[in-house]
Amino acid sequence: MRTRFLKVSLLCALFATGVFVTGCSDDNGYSDVDGESPVAVLKTNHIQSGAGHDFTIEGTLTDADGISAIKLECADLYLNKTIDLIEIYGEPQTSYDLSYKFSISKDEVGEQFTVKVTVVDVGGRETSQDVLITMDGDFTDPVFALAPQDGSFVTMLLRDGAVDPYEMKLQMTDDRALKSLYLNIEGAAGYSDLVIDIDSIPSFEYNWRIELPAEKKDYPTTIAVTDYAGRTDTVKCTISVTDIIDFEKMYLADVATEAELNSDVFGVPMVINHVGEYQYKARYYNKAAGTEIFFLPQKTSFNPVCFGLDPKDSNKLTSDPKLAKPIVLDTPNVYYEIDINIQESTYNIKTYSVDEATSPIKYEYGKPCFDVWENGSEMIDFYIGWGSSPQDAGAHLFVQDSNNPHLFYYPSEGTWTLSSGEEMNFIISNYHPGGWWDHVEWRCDNSTEIEKFGYFSKKNDVNPNWEGTNMKWEDGSSVQDNWMKPVIVNGGNYRFEFDAHLGRGKIVPAN
Template sequence: MSMTSCSSDDDYPAVDDQAPVIQLTTDHIQTEPGRQFTIEGVAKDADGLKSITLENEGMNLDKTIDFLTYYPDTLLHEYSLSYHYTAGSEWKDGDQFPVKVTVEDVRGHQTETTVLVTPDGDFTAPTFTQAPSKELTVLLQNPKLNLTTAVADNKNLSYIVVSIPDLNVHDSVSISGTTYIYNKVYEMPQKEATYTMTVKVGDKFNNTATTTSTIKVSDLPDFDKMYLADVDDAADLTSDVYGVPMLIEHTGKYQYRALYYNQKAGTGVRFIPQKTDFQPICFGVDPTTGLLTSNPNVGQPIKLSKVGYYEIDFNTVTGEYDVKSYTPTTASLGILDGSQKIDFKDGSGAQAYEIVLAGSGLPGAPSWTTNPNNNAFVLYQDKNNPYRLYREMTLTKGTKISFTISVAHIWGWWPEPYWRFDGSDENEANKPNGGDNMKEMTVPADGKYLFEFDYALLRSRIIPVK
């Protein structure tokens, strides 16, 4: 900070004839490209304030606040500075912009100070790229929680904390970089109980994200929901927009049935009651007994040898399972590439029979239109499986997506057939000509994605294209 004295202004009598005082709230403002920030502080002077000037050539900033012009009837002795500025979108982390702030009083005295502006700030919270499921079951016969969670940050991670208060667990790990995978095995008391676990991650700017799970230690429960996983890597359970893993049917006590279309010979499938990891319970084939085991470290995927539809029935207590091919009985809609015509008998006339996604967040498509002449999001039909409809798309991280699967209509109407969803938070099943509106989903990362819908299975998903 510097002070200078110039020739006095005889129109204003001296009170103390001293240089003004300027106190900024900080000498370093960290922002980010495109973000508005504020230079704040308080200026004081007993003789009276004349002006404040803010200058930086790189910011194209040369702003003078002339108090004698703005307040012609009042001589200010104190002023709270609050100057807003939006960082340039082209600014880089390594850029530095020292802003000179000059206060002048009516006697000509000046005081200068500098605030450094840098675009290396971080205002984005870390994310869980693989979070523990909200409900976790640990079996009494193997009371171990194999915790795996993956986190990411746009700038730099700082720490991750795992807390299970009732077990006096408070594990804090210092981390760095933009990605981190936390792995640890927790020994649970061998008694039936329920525990709450929180996982918190923070970055260098102390932006945080937290997830909470309920851990239930018990004998093998009769799970209300079971899911089919056709991926090998646990990270692929959470890289989708929705639909992975796939909900299957609970047919009786400890009894489940999966109906699945196998697109590639040799695909392996396993079954999990928690959605985001193969731990702590995963049903696969025990190579020793040939039966299903719940131990994820032992069980191997069930290999499906042919392309086509499969029915897999299994019992989680006995481990017995049965795999067989089948042919769907759902009535075919025929050819859906536009060559087949349909007349809805509503005056719109014969038109191409196609299926579209009508909603929001779909690239290149207007919101909520079924009109193919208005760039509706038309789906393609698998040449080898008429029940499977698909389309690739490029999506941007953070985009909100929701839609209804519907037959196209040149007036933008919504005749049957259409498919909505089952009302679950993650859109786990489709409902023909009914159901609930889709829950809005958020794209987890930039990239190319594949939408798939099987109207025989009544399952759909959006997965990354690899």
């Protein structure tokens, strides 16, 4: 009996090590079916990831005897994971779909790693495969740094029975490598489904010269850039060949180059009010004598339409960017009010002082005049700033301009650095140490395409002399609770400028 017991023990020991492969049952009733090692079909053996990102190892695992466990190991990533299928399911699995996600530390500096994936069956047999993890994953879409605004109209004007050629300037960037640029103008001969190859570079500029027939027509247009990961950024706009039109929006440009038109986070050029058919009104604070301005119906270019002085008659406007001369503002430290009528090509200018200008703020800036608990028990210095709450605004306080009490800046000194791809999320509000809301606050017209700011005091805390209306735009429509959520395209140092009288602000590059 003793000899027989030793033989059976040796038999099962050999089974457990996978050396002896004929049929045998263990103490749990599992039997060897085919004597084969598990089969692992992984989705890929190379995964591109990056610091602060996840990777997922996926595959289909099979074994006729039953899989008992999967081990994933990488000492350099501190990965040592065992997935015990018997513990999870109460029995081994003959088939298992593996999907294991692992988060890489945002501080990881290594360039590549090997994860060993081992599948173990109930007979103790193992199958191992290595998965290479490289830190070159592409997680960011390419972006157009310069292109028409999505959904916009690009107008090519009929002048004297002809249409001037239009050169659309496009700039695009990617954190790794661009692959191609797609261009399509529906219904325009020679402009359908054009593909421009880009030679694996992170930034690319393209000047697209467009010549269209001299007939009134709208052309749906698509522009798309693709990177080597297959990610895209797409702009859809309409190129409209027409004579003078009543543009939905008009902008005041106080910069000299298209690069300056497109280097801001928001606010340049400055949207003005559309007050009637073909009529627009601009208000603008002039800091220095000699400021030169133009009016544009498109945000990103001085072409194809630019309203400025007609060189043949300075009392008239022209829309031709090749001819238009700037309107020059000669008086410093005043507000200008400029009315233009693009149908009649006329304009009218007047000025008013900063003392005549009003804003919704009724408090004296930097003075102890703000009732912190609304009961007269404690007065604190009044400040405004930007942030996620009135308490957070204390970390980003504006400084008041020395010549204009309605004008504010951030930062007060030093530099303010923003990173490419950074998503901001803020309001403009008074500072309150306890984070109380609803007093002096502004929201915007569109969270991601910010053009103007509306006063938004739920407490109706308003300067009685202000010419505006709380929680209403100039046209009487309601200011909605839209937070400012711009995405930074180009990282660098910036400055925030905010005018409480105009309800306009901008974040622009700063040295």
